[in-house]
Amino acid sequence: MTRSTTKMLASLGPANRVARNEETHPLTWRLRDDGQPVWLDEYQQKNGYAAARKALAEMAQADIVQTVKDSGLKGRGGAGFPTGVKWGLMPADEAQNIRYLLCNADEMEPNTWKDRLLMEQLPHLLVEGMLISARALKAYRGYIFLRGEYVDAAHNLNRAIEEAKAAGLLGKNILGSGFDFELFVHTGAGRYICGEETALINSLEGRRANPRAKPPFPAAVGVWGKPTCVNNVETLCNVPAIIGNGVDWYKGLARPGSEDMGSKLMGFSGKVKHPGIWELPFGISARELFEDYAGGMRDGYRLKCWQPGGAGTGFLLPEHLEAQMYAGGIAKVGTRMGTGLALAVDDTINMVSLLRNMEEFFARESCGWCTPCRDGLPWSVKILRALERVQGSRQDIDTLLQLVDFLGPGRTFCAHAPGAVEPLGSAVKYFRHEFEAGVAQEARAPTQPA
Template identity: 85%
Template sequence: MTLTSFGPANRIQRSPETHPLTWRLRDDGEPVWLDEYQAKNGYAAARKAFADLSQDDIVQTVKDASLKGRGGAGFPTGVKWGLMPKDESMNIRYLLCNADEMEPNTWKDRMLMEQLPHLLIEGMLISARALKTYRGYIFLRGEYTTAAKHLNRAVEEAKAAGLLGKNILGSGFDFELFVHTGAGRYICGEETALINSLEGRRANPRSKPPFPAAVGVWGKPTCVNNVETLCNVPAIIGDGVEWYKSLAREGSEDHGTKLMGFSGKVKNPGLWELPFGVTARELFEDYAGGMRDGFKLKCWQPGGAGTGFLLPEHLDAQMYAGGIAKVGTRMGTGLAMAVDDSINMVSLLRNMKEFFARESCGFCTPCRDGLPWSVKLLRALEKGEGQAGDIETLLGLVGFLGPGKTFCAHAPGAVEPLGSAIKYFRPEFEAGIAATSAAAVPPLARPIVVGA
């Protein structure tokens, strides 16, 4: 899989004016260390933030730019920042970077951390200044060993240059930054589970409210942002709100650019920085090159394994939250997966559900018991041993594990692709029901066997 932001050679070249996240990337894929980063205008936005802007000015600028979270949920970043307490007596507060990139088919944050570690550090430095946080943590997926190595080196470089630590840039502001590697759990992508894990606890989501902005790490005010989200901050502060908002395509309600990609049996799988509002067809055909010879596009997911399946006819949808919502699912992380016509959807869903069932924290009953139940049914259908009523039971589980029915968003994301797959490819599920199956069984009649 190519970790690159390059588009086709005959298309737009990366530049500071059009590619705020990736224009500094080296052609050889090696990391951009401090000297090169500063030669490419690195930390200029941080110097501007410290010299010319108040802390409230920084928050308001990010809010005016309408920057939204890039981890998948899409919550407005400036609004989240505004939830942090104004009380100056609460001088212990934390900034956490959610780098637990465990979503299948998603690798965008990995590229940023491995090749542009100082961009993330600068984004966190500006954010810490705005939020008055004295300590920050990059909570990193444990398997990202190269990213950990590069981030730790970049942190040391920034410390030696006076960009981290005490009295940064002569401002009197102190900020320490640490890289914390997790144990490789999907649930740590949920911000309160991440906080629990950072504290050395089991990675279960917390009840909200209170929200982390009020009670977070060790009971102190805490802000949690995604890697790509924080990497957008230097460009917004350095080049301004109007420029940033102008980057998106006409018709998009989201602003700026987004790291997008395509995996699967496409000719040019990869990762590109593109404006919000580009169509999925342009991403698929012009950048990913369409399907490899001998394969046909059957369906696709727009942004990770927790988003619903779409058909080839949906490729004209614009890639922004509202554009993908119009065709029935979520944009998620923006890294799409192409499913070719050789894939059986029952087998694909069984594989996905095994992952989600294994990664459940087990805290709430619908997720803990419902996901293994779906795996049991899908295994039976895959072997041709399904029973009448199994499809109805699966659809019932999609409803029982949907939004608002579970403690966090893990289960709703896990069952969304299942519901869409049955919607579009029901005959493949029906083919798994044994011909000798008994008369129709009432929905939800099959017993649940945890761990079966």
């Protein structure tokens, strides 16, 4: 995905001709048409840091937490845990005055680039969101744990932090409120597993990026043994608008029928006419996203299947495009919404080859901590390679389905392996004939009796 296609596009189709504005597009209305970053002066001209000033001057810490809880904001990294509830898990004991706020900006989910858009073009939105969130959590220090390959994002975030410091929006006694908050960018070494919050904490501490056993949860024992809250980039970027505009307004952004509140960065890639990212209300139909925003498939291609939110979500068929884009709506058709960045798979793609490529990635990115993931994912790759070369055995497909079960939710130390095998299970379910075509010719004949 190039820089030009990661820009917010305003006029791709009939449904997208309404201009972005503060009332309907809280995350993206400040974006520039030329795709350049919005720096401090322009950001403040566009009402930037007004919510932070309100939170610091007019709201108690508990009021900020309650407002976010009442808004229904959920994590935007893929898990969808209620943000206010997560904040409420931080200890109330004032004696525990060393607390940390970590921003998970590791964004290594294949086919996902939404956080990159925000960090590269609206870095101050993330800084403001973290400032308000830190006030709510009584955190005196924050870290943005950033994917190492995001060089432009690192540069822009560091510049935004320096601008905020110079303006008295970070550091000691911010805006005369008596609240202190320091913010740092920490670039990782490029491991997918760092997207798991406790592996991220281990990496930040300079340790191997293995997930930790829970409990204790990070809210009690996090980075350097202190209470810690980890939130995703897009999650934190929602906070200023919620504080500035209120709970009822935020809930009103979603379409009727959606159980998730607010708006969401959604997108489509693959051989669609207009690949990109758009800020859309929860509850929009996948068909509207695919046809009105992404423009449908390019001429000469047919939609074979699609993933709703990254490589770790199951495949769906064209008839599932009627589903609403929110967690419960996608769950009704058999998978997870994940990051909301969808992939269109066209009719020229062989599913065995596609899954082999995916499982190679997931196997390589396993931390190796638990046996099912460490040994099961490479096993799936070995089988898929054989099927791709039409050298598979009659038992291979059943073995793949056994691996989907053995590596499923609750069977492994973290969610890496369950996410890795979810697309595999759905691909076999919907396209079993393509896997059966990979069985060697001599293995297809029934065994002759002696």
